[in-house]
Amino acid sequence: MDATDIPALPFVDEHATVVEADTDTVWRELGTLMDGARGFRVATAAPGHELALVGRHPFSSYALIFHLDEADQGRTRLRAETRATFPGPAGAVYRRLVISTGGHAMIVRRMLRKVRDNAAQGRGELRDKPPPPRSEQTT
Template sequence: MVGPRRYRDVRSTLIDAPPDVVWQAVLDQVEVLGRPASYVRLIGCRDQRHLGPRPLTAGSVVPGFHVAAADPPARLVLDGVHRFSTYTLTFALLPDGDGGTRLEAHTDATFPGVPGAVYRLLVIDSGFHKLATRSIVTRVRRRTAVG
């Protein structure tokens, strides 16, 4: 029997904007997670549609995730479960002292059993997850660009 394997990762970037501006960009990006919807259904995500209050707060849902905690403009914690994994994606916004913000996207996931191990191989070990998370962080930075 294959036990759950843990995966942890952090993607970060410096953004030349204050935390409240970055916070809004993070919320905008989180609202579009879980696309395509067919993928969310295929892997059996517990949370499959947008539900709950907006702007996002504890209890809100986006496809693939429910909001476990929202502490504007400092931290947004998203939890999720599907057939192959249990995971948390945390966005931390840290003032850099010069009026900017360090945005960090922390992933913590487990992949139980043989199906989880195969999924991990396809999504994590392939590098796809790092690419996807880096893309989210980059889109947030671009949304906050001055000019």
């Protein structure tokens, strides 16, 4: 599956949060969070705008698309859109277990909160900069 397959996947849900940081900082935090995420591969990446991840297993083909929209006063609206198909009877059971129970929504909201909290604290910016030089005090 690649980026061209994403629009054909049925919409599942979308969750959003507003982050007290600019899109560049949010993008870095999102990258840190998703670095090494198993089950996903990057389908598209438009820094500061959109990150689309796709995956597939016997019960589902899915995409998780993060949209970053500039908001007022240096804030960013971060949205996580899920699209997926659940083929066959086993897929239907899997959908009930993952989506209908609210487990998927809880995990996505937790991911958004983590990006929001870390970006708002400036962790993404700090991670990209070397530590300030230590000044020696003489008395």
